[in-house]
Amino acid sequence: MNTTMEAITEVEETLSELRQTFKSGRTRSVAWRKNQVSALLQLIHDQEDEIFKALYEDLGKHPVEVYRDEIGIVKKTINYTLSNLEKWVAPKKSRLPLLLFPTSGEVLPEPLGVVLIFASWNFPIALGLDPVIGAISAGNTVVLKPSEQAPACSSFLANTIPQYMDSKAVRVIEGGAEISELLLQQKWDKIFFTGSPQVGRIVMSAAAKNLTPVTLELGGKCPTILDSFSNPSDLKVAIKRIVGGKWGPCNGQACIGVDYILIEEKLASTLIELLKKTVKRFYSDSPKDSKCIARVINRGHFERLRNLLKDPLVAASIVHGGSLDEENLFIEPTILLDPPLDAAIMTEEIFGPLLPIITLKSIQESIEFINSRPKPLAIYAFTKDEEFRQRILLETSSGSVIFNDVLIQFICDALPFGGVGQSGFGRYHGKYSFDTFSHEKVVMRGNFIVELEPRYPPWNDFKMNFFRLAYNLDYLGLLLLFLGLKRSNRLTGVSQKQCNT
Template sequence: MELEGVLAELRESFESGRTRSLSWRQSQLRALSDILHKEEEDIFRALKADLGKHKTEAYRDEVGATIKSLNHALENVKRWMAPTKVGVPMVAFPTSAEVVPEPLGVVLIFSSWNIPIGLSLEPLIGAISAGNAVLLKPSELAPASSNFLANNVSKYLDNKAIKVIGGGPDVGEQLLEHKWDKIFFTGSPRVGRIVMTAAAKHLTPVVLELGGKCPAIFDSLSSSRERKMAVERVVGGKWGPCCGQACIAIDYMLVEDKFAPILVDLLKETIRKFFVKPDYISRVVNKQNFERLSNLLKDPSVAASIVHGGSLDSEKLFIEPTILIDPPLDAEIMTEEIFGPLLPIITLKKIEESIQFIRARPKPLVVYAFTNDEKLKRQIIAETSSGTVAFNDAIIQYLLETIPFGGVGQSGFGHYHGKFSFDVFSHSKAVVRRTFLTEFSFRNPPWNERKLQLLRSIYHFDYFQFLLYFLGFK
């Protein structure tokens, strides 16, 4: 079907009203759950083909995490849909008001290649829960996953209201020529700007999930047990999610110079412990990204800072987990998001200097901090800006439906997960109801001093004075 026909069918499905019903929303969410349960092995094969993901990593980051989100939506969508009564001031008496969530219409979702199943279905859950018709455009850089989604979404879900379209940048450009009721984009800032520029022509609202250079502040901590646990979480938060090819992966670390040698030794030990087999870590997605990452290490001043790893295998698209100490701050590895298995460590005289270091750079998606210093924690919260602050762990925030997930500034805007996903694909419509029980003449001309005093009283919540004026005692 031609693109115009696809869009017309989506619009017709939404205008029919069936996507608004609770039963439709629940049935589509259950169908998504069926895909994840019944087609699990096919998902594992697709993610292995696209990214070399081990099935355990694939389940942790994509299948299991999405099932959890689906269960949460199924349990709560009826309540999310319900109108919310709100209070009204005395000046509006006799009036009642409520906020009614309504679907936006036909929405477009662009998903990313690094978590191709999870980052497609997570926003889709929100769009369906909110009652929209949806077109999903997965990334062409994960072709096996894109094909899996196209085949199974059409097989399990309402394929007149929820569609998946494949193709490369040319298809994306064609999609952006059309008017949508919302666009949800996950990807790079460069493409995000293109999406936003195109959306502006139609005044289409946009959510951009972009990422950025996520720092990890690493305090010395007080015990060897805590240090070991923290380093394991760092390694998991750097190389665990798709070999560092994730917007929430740790991009670089900040540590006091006196503690840096201890940290490096602990990192090396943990890397050897975690990645005892080659397939325990994902590969780089494609040749282009492999070359980009390889070029980061070719700068002689950067290569000189490598203290672990650095080996490359262009045939297998594999880059060894690599640690660097104090590469030049003006080198590309420290000015652009790495999105790969390279970990720079920047040393400071005092760990408190990390706050100014972060403040001097674009706002990241996440600031991680490993510390027991409560004063430092308060400073990080108060004096840095990021989508999320996470203390003493990495990545865990992605799994929490009760907090918003999203960036700020250059790391994006708009947020989702849990009810936030429902809200981002809904319009909160204000509904006001007033009766004919009575009318207060003081709110209308002709004006006089008594009406002015009555208005002063009611706007200042001085109901005793209002009553006196109204009854004629003043």
């Protein structure tokens, strides 16, 4: 779809229809929400083979990787949502200051309205549908804009979602940058974006024109700290997890993937040998032919990654891999030892199968190294040193910190997922997705049983003393204060009219 008058009309009509649907009130029904989320579960069940095909066509992903990182993620999220939705929707009673007794108060979650969701290309099914689940469960109407860089998955979502979900409440709009720009020109009640910081800035700038709230799920250079281990088997497990966290999810094309490793100089050679052995074990001597590792998404990203290796000093730091197959858009797992810290490979998010190893005199220096760079989406730290763990927690800032494992934070519905600083802001997953697409409306109910006269003028010393103490006392103390001050004022000759109590 091009940004012709026809495209503009279609977007405006879609938005108008979604607004009418929201105004009708039917999306507020818990039954409607459950029905829509359940329909999405049926879609995933019915269309599993088509999802496998689409992701293989776009990224060359193996079906097991697809199920682990996309289909399984969505199913788990749906089941968790269906199990908890009624509890999430229910008003939450709040404890009020006793000064307000017997007024009651609660927090009522309400849908925001019409929301726009931009999905990313690296996990086009999971990163498209996961926020949709949150938006629908919160009672909103939705426009999903899949990434044009994963065309097979974009087409799949556009063709199948209308077959299962309420087409007057959930719409998919395909297209490139010009359509994204057109969508951003509209007024939304919420924008949810997953992608690069560069595009995130564009989204935020456009949203600011209408004061539209935004959730930005971005990326960053996620470091992995590898401390020394006295037990060789622990080190081997750590290496397996690092290799899986670097090349396992979409061949390094993941925002929470391992970007680089920090390790002490004396351990570097051991690390490199274990990495080589593990890569061979996972992906054979010919990773391209193993069918267990994804390819680079497109030629543009392939050229970007190739350019990272063009610097002669960077190329000289390669200790494993480095071969590129332009025809098949494949770059083999590549390990680099101490590339220049001012090179692009160490200043830009790699988002590909290149793994730099940075050596330090002491692993404690890793904290200063991380703090000298933008806040990452995740920090992975393999260590058994509790004091070092506490230093990492207290002295660094990141979206998440994971000790002795990688990537596992993404599958935890009970924990929020999101970044901080340049790695994004806002959070989602499970209840946090519901909250992201909801407004927590305060509801208070007053009554006519008690009237607190000191709240009104004319002012006097009695009322000043009353409020000085009132905010620090419980109900009984407040009652005694009120009666005591009233009696005191009478004894000192202050008239009832002056006290106005």
